[in-house]
Amino acid sequence: MHESLDEIERFVIIRVKEIREGKGLSQVSLSLAIGKSTTFISDIEAPSKRAKYNIKHLNEIAKILECSPKDFWPDKPL
Template structure:
């Protein structure tokens, strides 16, 4: 049984999505840039899935999106 994502995990997923869209990258292109399967990002952004990012993923995504990993986190604790 899949575990439910926490509020902070959902926030980070939403921020990655927002920045990805702002940079004009599709889910597939970002997945491939990470050397992952084409559905890697889509699995994380799908509300019905419980896939989440790890720290290494976020660091690599930040490099590709030309931002800081801190950009994915809220200003205050959730």
């Protein structure tokens, strides 16, 4: 079960990063736009860190990226 959790977490992190980069936003800009420290997004996107998004973060990120929070999730369970 733990491996599935890691896989879904990786999927969401990659999707947020892809959408963020597609919109031309830096990690720092997105972090500040959602009211977090300048390293919040970089800590999440770094493979060695264990920082995590929660539902509230994903909703706030979706507002900034002008997309739906469901855009971060896979179409089917992983």
